[in-house]
Ligand SMILES: [Zn+2]
Ligand SMILES: [Zn+2]
């Protein structure tokens with residue numbers, strides 16, 4: 159018997175192949191079958207640019223706007239799960255309430271897709287210093303750190319606030335809050351994958367990408383978000 | 387979650403460290419002691435990257451970490467001593483008896499358990515007790531595990547006690563806390579209080595196993611003053627409270643008849659050999675039952691054991707009866723409260739629901755069908771509760787309660803037996 163980290167109900171945990179990929183963790187799932195069922199994988203059709211679930215494989219409205227804003231220099235994002243009620247609840251508990259243990263649920267959801275990523279550097283989108291202090295952890299870093307070798311290339315300005323607390327319009331108008339981590343020395347070439355938990359408007363990931371491209375124009379930047 | 391900025395009587399809240407924000411009349415204790423959360427009583431085992439423990443059980447109220455402090459405002463507020471009752475209704479003789487019993491026990495500062503069938507008019511029975519408590523200047527809380535019940539109780543109490551300040555608190559409503567004399571809240575909200583109430587009434591105590599729920603136990607003990615007393619209301623008392631009653635630790639009073647004096651509708655048992663739903667189509671017999679109930683003009687609650695099945699059932703019923711006004715509702719449904727309200731007002735004909743509507747809520751003239759009453763999710767108590775939704779109105783004391791099942795479970799047998807027993811007394 160294990161306890162489901164999402165609903166606290168006991169369940170008989172089958173050996174889960176997905177968990178075998180996670181080093182040092184229990185090899186049984188941390189989600190009971192009925193909770194797991196609530197998380198919906200994106201597919202079969204999705205936007206080829208941002209990964210959003212949709213009926214066709216065409217570029218979505220939001221992405222066409224990004225293409226206009228960036229004159230074609232768009233960001234390619236891969237996403238795994240639909241942002242549904244279950245994912246929303248999970249993120250509220252992990253980010254707003256600060257239930258740190260739920261990073262294990264996110265790891266389990268993300269692991270299969272993360273194993274298939276191939277890049278020279280994996281750069282998590284950073285949390286602002288005040289949020290990190292309040293929660294006691296960096297939300298994105300903690301999800302991905304057991305799965306991939308991470309490079310802390312970016313930092314976030316203090317007082318920038320969280321995207322999650324803003325409406326869509328305010329998010330789109332948010333200013334560039336990322337800058338190159340001053341503690342990072344050296345130079346970088348090759349392919350970088352930016353890592354985030356949710357792709358909402360794309361604003362955050364585009365800003366993160368811009369900050370990297372400004373510093374290292376030779377790099378090729380893509381992104382991965384667990385949810386879209 | 388926002389922390390309370392102002393300190394209110396009987397509240398407890400978290401601070402990072404001792405500083406000059408702590409005033410006279412407040413006490414502080416470590417938030418976690420010996421691995422036990424001092425707010426909700428759960429044992430803590432999850433750790434932050436810093437290595438400090440935190441409590442997952444009550445994390446929604448603001449994360450409680452090892453090293454933080456719990457500040458408790460103990461100095462008292464004073465309330466006007468007046469009954470404040472504007473209710474002019476009459477209790478029935480049977481209700482009157484229970485009411486007198488409660489007054490006696492309150493005077494003697496004893497805890498008591500009221501076992502009353504659903505629809506027995508539990509709320510009215512406590513009105514005289516509330517009036518007595520208010521006339522002594524006491525502070526009172528009524529707590530129940532369900533938000534829907536809080537929302538239903540609140541307007542009734544506002545109408546019955548027009549002169550008393552009443553506050554309503556649950557997790558779906560962001561509201562600054564105030565010092566109301568009467569607090570109506572979910573049991574979860576009680577965790578924010580420490581020795582606040584002279585009288586604490588917990589309704590539907592059985593909808594969680596009281597013994598198996600350390601949080602509820604802890605909250606029920608902590609929120610009431612040392613000199614205060616508690617009343618537990620239930621239709622199906624949990625074993626541990628019955629045991630306490632047998633041992634004389636808890637006074638108990640029973641009321642077996644509904645306030646209109648009629649008996650509870652006995653469930654009709656409906657055996658199905660084939661599945662209830664195959665390839666998006668309802669079993670023909672189930673389809674007939676739903677059609678018949680819908681045609682009768684009665685609002686219909688159809689209970690389903692799993693959220694995941696709701697869309698298929700929704701589509702199947704829609705296909706069967708395209709003109710019916712239909713909705714699904716479940717605990718995490720963001721529109722849940724609205725839909726329940728629409729159903730109550732008659733703007734919906736049929737509600738496909740999970741067990742969230744099994745108790746506490748009243749819908750006039752409602753009929754009920756349980757699909758898969760043999761599912762493990764239904765305890766005998768919840769089946770009794772669901773049956774108790776029907777026939778609550780004096781004008782319409784009977785109605786359809788249908789248990790659809792494929793396997794005659796122990797729970798179904800026990801539920802039917804309990805209902806028949808209650809009707810006999
Ligand atoms: Zn679960
Ligand atoms: Zn797109």
Ligand SMILES: [Zn+2]
Pocket residue numbers: 423424425426427428441442443444445450
């Ligand atoms: Zn706790």
